[in-house]
Amino acid sequence: MMEYYIPKGDRLVCQLCAHYCSLKEGQSGLCGVNRRSGDRIENLVYGHPFALHVDPIEKKPLYHVLPGSKSFSLGTVGCNFRCPFCQNWQISQNHTIDETRFFSPEQIVSMALERGCSSIAYTYNEPTVFYPYAHDIAELAKAQGLRNLMITNGFESDETIADMRTLFDAANVDFKSFNPRYYKKELGGDLERVKHTLIAMKQAGIWVEVTTLIVPSHNDSDEELRAIARFIADELGAQTPWHVSAFHPDYKVLDIHATPQATIERAQAIAKAAGLHYCYGGNTAMAQQTHCSACGTLLIERHGMRTVLNTLEKGRCPHCHKALEGVFDD
Numbered sequence: 647m648m649e650y651y652i653p654k655g656d657r658l659v660c661q662l663c664a665h666y667c668s669l670k671e672g673q674s675g676l677c678g679v680n681r682r683s684g685d686r687i688e689n690l691v692y693g694h695p696f697a698l699h700v701d702p703i704e705k706k707p708l709y710h711v712l713p714g715s716k717s718f719s720l721g722t723v724g725c726n727f728r729c730p731f732c733q734n735w736q737i738s739q740n741h742t743i744d745e746t747r748f749f750s751p752e753q754i755v756s757m758a759l760e761r762g763c764s765s766i767a768y769t770y771n772e773p774t775v776f777y778p779y780a781h782d783i784a785e786l787a788k789a790q791g792l793r794n795l796m797i798t799n800g801f802e803s804d805e806t807i808a809d810m811r812t813l814f815d816a817a818n819v820d821f822k823s824f825n826p827r828y829y830k831k832e833l834g835g836d837l838e839r840v841k842h843t844l845i846a847m848k849q850a851g852i853w854v855e856v857t858t859l860i861v862p863s864h865n866d867s868d869e870e871l872r873a874i875a876r877f878i879a880d881e882l883g884a885q886t887p888w889h890v891s892a893f894h895p896d897y898k899v900l901d902i903h904a905t906p907q908a909t910i911e912r913a914q915a916i917a918k919a920a921g922l923h924y925c926y927g928g929n930t931a932m933a934q935q936t937h938c939s940a941c942g943t944l945l946i947e948r949h950g951m952r953t954v955l956n957t958l959e960k961g962r963c964p965h966c967h968k969a970l971e972g973v974f975d976d
C-alpha cells in the first residue's frame with residue numbers, strides 16, 4: 647500500500663496528487679480537505695461523503711464498462727483543480743464537511759450490494775483528494791466482486807496510480823484542453839501531467855475512457871479538438887472511447903452559450919478522421935450507439951444515459967464475434 651504522505655525536513659508532503667503539497671503543522675493542502683496534524687496528514691473527508699447515489703453507469707460516463715448496470719456513486723467535498731465552469735462546483739469547491747454523517751467503507755460496500763450495483767464509482771468531486779477513503783472502500787468492494795471506477799481530472803500522483811493498479815478496473819479521465827496555459831491558469835492543473843496520467847493508467851491495465859467538456863470559444867477550435875483526438879489515437883489507441891460533452895453555463899461561466907449540437911457533431915467527425923473508433927456525444931438528446939469496429943453491427947444503443955439495446959454476447963459482437971474493447975462480464 648502506498649504512503650499517503652512522507653516527511654521532508656520539517657514538512658510533510660502529501661502524495662495523493664501531483665500538487666505534492668508540502669505542509670507545515672496545521673496547514674491544509676490546495677484541495678482544502680487534507681490537513682497536517684502533528685506527524686500525519688489527516689484526510690478530513692474520510693467517511694464523510696457529501697453525495698451518495700445509485701446511478702446508471704452510462705452517467706459516469708463509462709460506455710464500455712458493464713453496460714446497463716448500476717453503479718453506487720459517491721463523492722465528498724474538495725477538489726485539486728478550480729475550473730471556472732465546473733458543473734459540480736457546489737461539491738467540488740465546498741470545504742464544509744458534515745461530520746455528523748459517517749459511512750464506513752464496510753457500510754458503503756454493503757449499501758452497494760443491497761442496491762444491486764455492480765460497481766462503485768468515485769465521482770462528483772475529484773476522488774484523488776479522498777483517495778485514502780476510496781482505497782479502503784475499493785479493497786472491500788473488490789473482495790465482494792464489485793468493480794471500482796475512478797472519475798477523475800487526471801492529476802493523480804504516480805504513487806496513487808501505482809496503488810490503483812490492482813484495485814481499479816476503469817477510469818474516465820477528463821481531458822479538458824490541449825492548451826498548457828489554459829490548464830495552468832484557468833484550471834489550476836497541468837496538461838503534461840494529465841497526458842502522463844492517461845498513459846500511466848493505460849499501462850497500469852486500467853480501462854480508460856476520455857471526456858472533453860467542449861466549452862465554446864475556450865476549447866472548441868478544430869485545431870485543439872484535432873490535437874486531443876490525435877493524442878488519444880496515438881498514445882492510448884484507436885479503441886479508446888472519447889466522450890465529447892456539451893457545456894451548459896454554470897458556476898463562474900454564465901456568459902457563454904451552451905455548446906451547440908453542431909459542435910458535438912464536428913468533434914465526432916474530427917475523431918473519426920483521427921481514426922478513433924468510438925466517439926460519443928455527452929449532455930445531448932441524441933442516441934449514442936456503439937458499432938462493431940470490424941463489421942459495423944450495432945452493439946449498444948443508449949438514450950438519456952441509459953442503455954436501451956445491448957446485443958453483445960459475452961462481450962462480443964453477435965455477428966463477427968470480435969470482442970468489444972472494455973470491461974464486460976463473461
Ligand code: SF4
Nearest residue numbers: 660663666667675677
Ligand atoms: S490531495 Fe493534492 S491538493 Fe490535496 S493536499 Fe494532497 S497534494 Fe495537496
